[in-house]
Amino acid sequence: xxxxxxxxxxxxxxxxxxxxxxxxxxxxxxxxxxxxxxxxxxxxxxxxxxxxxxxxxxxxxxxxxxxxxxxxxxxxxxxxxxxxxxxxxxxxxxxxxxxxxxxxxxxxxxxxxxxxxxxxxxxxxxxxxxxxxxxxxxxxxxxxxxxxxxxxxxxxxxxxxxx
Ligand code: DLZ
Numbered sequence: 001x002x003x004x005x006x007x008x009x010x011x012x013x014x015x016x017x018x019x020x021x022x023x024x025x026x027x028x029x030x031x032x033x034x035x036x037x038x039x040x041x042x043x044x045x046x047x048x049x050x051x052x053x054x055x056x057x058x059x060x061x062x063x064x065x066x067x068x069x070x071x072x073x074x075x076x077x078x079x080x081x082x083x084x085x086x087x088x089x090x091x092x093x094x095x096x097x098x099x100x101x102x103x104x105x106x107x108x109x110x111x112x113x114x115x116x117x118x119x120x121x122x123x124x125x126x127x128x129x130x131x132x133x134x135x136x137x138x139x140x141x142x143x144x145x146x147x148x149x150x151x152x153x154x155x156x157x158x159x160x161x162x163x
Pocket of ligand 1: 029030031032063064065066067088089090091092093097098101
């Protein structure tokens with residue numbers, strides 16, 4: 001079973017919708033690149049695995065997780081983007097810096113999602129250390145990137161059901 005399938009079994013209660021014509025933006029923070037690149041790989045492959053077309057997936061990089069919110073807003077405001085997946089990794093440090101970043105990003109992505117009425121998925125790891133992050137970026141605890149992609153797909157399914 002692939003890690004995407006594992007995540008699907010955690011989530012799924014129904015079939016995933018057809019997303020062959022849906023357009024996705026994946027935003028990747030450049031801090032903790034080893035982790036965020038693994039998250040990206042997971043999200044990208046999972047979108048393809050569940051029917052998205054490569055030409056309908058655009059990638060954007062931001063310097064750090066704090067910048068995910070504005071990057072997400074720029075993509076979400078585009079008419080040709082249906083959903084945004086924001087990927088980052090904020091590792092706990094000796095100061096409270098990480099708390100401020102995590103709260104700002106969570107709040108900011110929520111605001112963008114509600115303001116644009118599009119799925120903006122929080123794919124940010126908030127681990128205590130790098131190993132915990134790697135465990136969740138294709139390691140023993142799966143890949144949060146896969147999970148973020150499936151969440152985006154499921155939200156597009158709900159949108160179709162509602163509208
Ligand atoms: C400054 C900072 C710190 C200390 N740690 C992280 C981190 O673990 N993960 C991450 O994605 N970004 C970090 N940053 C950078 C901030 O997200 C942001 O890029 C800067 O504060 C500039 O706005």
